[in-house]
Amino acid sequence: MTDEPGLLQDADAIERAFGAENRNRLIDLYFQNPDREEISPATAWRHVYRLLLWSDPTTGLAHCYESDKSQPGKAWYSRSLAFHDWTCTELGTAPAGLAQEIDWLFIKACADLASAMLRREARLTQAAGKQRDGYEGRGFPEPGADPELAAIIRSAIAGYLAKDPPEEVWHEVTQKVRQYLAVQNKRKNLVGEGFEDVLAQTVRRACKVPQDQVFTRSLLYEIPGFNRAKSGGKENKVDVAIVRPSMRTIVTAKWSVRADREKQFPTEYEEYCNAESANQKFQYVFVTNEFDPARLMRACEVLFRNNLMFDHVVHINTDGIRAAYGELPADGGRATDSRRRVIEHIDSGRLISLERWLSTLSNQ
Numbered sequence: 527m528t529d530e531p532g533l534l535q536d537a538d539a540i541e542r543a544f545g546a547e548n549r550n551r552l553i554d555l556y557f558q559n560p561d562r563e564e565i566s567p568a569t570a571w572r573h574v575y576r577l578l579l580w581s582d583p584t585t586g587l588a589h590c591y592e593s594d595k596s597q598p599g600k601a602w603y604s605r606s607l608a609f610h611d612w613t614c615t616e617l618g619t620a621p622a623g624l625a626q627e628i629d630w631l632f633i634k635a636c637a638d639l640a641s642a643m644l645r646r647e648a649r650l651t652q653a654a655g656k657q658r659d660g661y662e663g664r665g666f667p668e669p670g671a672d673p674e675l676a677a678i679i680r681s682a683i684a685g686y687l688a689k690d691p692p693e694e695v696w697h698e699v700t701q702k703v704r705q706y707l708a709v710q711n712k713r714k715n716l717v718g719e720g721f722e723d724v725l726a727q728t729v730r731r732a733c734k735v736p737q738d739q740v741f742t743r744s745l746l747y748e749i750p751g752f753n754r755a756k757s758g759g760k761e762n763k764v765d766v767a768i769v770r771p772s773m774r775t776i777v778t779a780k781w782s783v784r785a786d787r788e789k790q791f792p793t794e795y796e797e798y799c800n801a802e803s804a805n806q807k808f809q810y811v812f813v814t815n816e817f818d819p820a821r822l823m824r825a826c827e828v829l830f831r832n833n834l835m836f837d838h839v840v841h842i843n844t845d846g847i848r849a850a851y852g853e854l855p856a857d858g859g860r861a862t863d864s865r866r867r868v869i870e871h872i873d874s875g876r877l878i879s880l881e882r883w884l885s886t887l888s889n890q
Contacts, residue, residue: 543638544715546743549723552634553577557731567884570732571843572617574880577724578716578781579613579815580629582606588613588624590817590850601861605850609817612849631724632716636709672700679703717781719743722765725779725813728880729768733888741767746797750774751804762797766813772890774808783814783821792830809837811883816841817850819864826871840883844872 542548556577557565565573582589585596585603587610596602610621619627658666667673676696684690691699726742729735741764747754749767751774766777776798780787795810802808812825828835841847851865871877 543635544712544720546719546723548635548638549631549716549720550727552631552638553723553727555634556630557727565728565731567732567881567888570728570884571880574724574728574842575613575617576628577631578629578721580632580713581625583710586625588628590815590846605817605852608852609846609850612846616843616845631720632713635712635716639709639712672704675700675703721781721815722779725777726766729766729884729887732884735768735770735887739769741769746801749776751806751808752798752801753803754801756800762794764798768887770890774804774806775811775887776808777811777813779813781815783816783818783825788821788824791828792835795830795835810835811838811840812836813840813880813883814842817847819851819861819868822847822877823864823867823871826868826876838883838886839871839877840880841877842880844877844879847872847877 556562556573563569563572580589581587582593582596584593585598585606587596587606590596590606590609591602596606610624613628614621614624617624617627676699679699680690680696722742726740730737730740741749743763743765744767746752746762746764749764750769754761764776765779768775768777778791778794791812798808798810814822814825816822816825822839822841825836825839847868851869854862854866854869868877
């Protein structure tokens, strides 16, 4: 990628590199690039993938399923290979170069975090120097030293080194490795709230929806046409809401779906129905990048009072699902049946692409 780092100027904001304020600043920066492909319903999925999709470090492939189930020798490794191939073809990049074309938001947030950590380390080093007065020359470990990690790295590459680097270099390398491992835990912010932010900006930009008509993580009563929860009840936050004169749309946005989260959907929907105060129809939409066939199938088929609960079940790109599932054997058991059901839902229009949903929003 060739985009400028876009480092923050405000020190406090840098410390919140993965927070909502900085995420939205970075998303704005992404779309402000004049060389960026124009966003529309048809191109929106590519922007979402460039911003949020990442390569699984254990396989090197575009992540579409749980890492432990996508390792070589397991069924989802073949499907991950197929999805990786499809993604590279659609984004116009070589298989070995995909990692440099995706994960933009995470990479930029990491750059901001790294800058904050360097400044923090400089301050701590200065403070530690004063506290270490009187101990110089006695071989006390430096703050942040990790001799065990340094030994692991040294043993792996010793045969390729003309000479052993000085200790300060090992210190810098181990610090960067530890930071890399620690920051991977921050990814959940990007596929959680970050997905909501990306989706909200995608709706605004691709469908030309005014900013004041798109809400993210708002309390239900803050959305026009909904009352406050009953006294003593927990105030529910809505992932994304789109309020237009013709239709109000409440969106549950989940990059992937946990089993415990599935159980909350009907409860939340009932709260939305009970809180509706305008006596008008609203749409309940589920947007996801989930590839698990059983979870997708349940989302398409879940009922509420004998009616389909979600008005639309939306996947970032249903062609990616087809590519990952591949040819389905005629007799392959329950796992194959669930994949077949998902394909049937795509064919029938029950499971639709982000492009199709955004096109519908544009026409409302």
